[in-house]
Amino acid sequence: MNLPKPIRKLIDAFERLPGVGPKTAARLTFYLLHVPQAELDQFAEALSLLKKDTLLCSLCFNVAEKDPCPICSDQNRDKSLVCVVEQPLDILALEKTGDYKGVYHVLHGAISPLNNIGPDELRIKELLRRFKESVSPIEEIILATNPNMEGEATAMYLVKKIKELNGEVRVTRLGQGLPTGGDLEYADEVTLSRALEGRREY
Numbered sequence: 001m002n003l004p005k006p007i008r009k010l011i012d013a014f015e016r017l018p019g020v021g022p023k024t025a026a027r028l029t030f031y032l033l034h035v036p037q038a039e040l041d042q043f044a045e046a047l048s049l050l051k052k053d054t055l056l057c058s059l060c061f062n063v064a065e066k067d068p069c070p071i072c073s074d075q076n077r078d079k080s081l082v083c084v085v086e087q088p089l090d091i092l093a094l095e096k097t098g099d100y101k102g103v104y105h106v107l108h109g110a111i112s113p114l115n116n117i118g119p120d121e122l123r124i125k126e127l128l129r130r131f132k133e134s135v136s137p138i139e140e141i142i143l144a145t146n147p148n149m150e151g152e153a154t155a156m157y158l159v160k161k162i163k164e165l166n167g168e169v170r171v172t173r174l175g176q177g178l179p180t181g182g183d184l185e186y187a188d189e190v191t192l193s194r195a196l197e198g199r200r201e202y
Contacts, residue, residue: 010029051180059072060072062106072092077103077104078101078102081101082102083103083105083141084144085145085183085184090106092185093192105123105127107123107145109122110151111150111157127158128165141162141172142196146183148183173199173200
């Protein structure tokens, strides 16, 4: 089908997004053709500001508008409790439970040899440095990586490195409630609450 160049370009752009195939990309593009120009301009502006107006928190590496992020700068959060997650979306999922009052550390991925992602590609060095240099002592690290092969490999690597630094620190893993092979961001609040409650020593 000989499509106009602007349509082809947008379909190609949508196809590069994760989970978007050719049919979905075409559907989205043709849907946007019927949207008023003012709405399209707002959409385009939101896209262009996405990276310009956000940054990574220098403490936890969550995405934020200012550094440190609102969670790290909140004096009511328990700084002795650090929950390690793979992605910023995982923080949103855990915050919805309303049960967790500590702070976070975002790795921005998981160890995956098949995808050439090793420890050096993640924010592991920063976590270990934070652990060593923290003003207030860190008493517990909760490993909330996803319950799949990559998440387990990452958790095991982190336990080894953390214990090398301090064998006394409590290292726990999210417990019952999370299905093996599932992703944290898709879990509901009740499941995550139970997982937090049922965390175990690693």
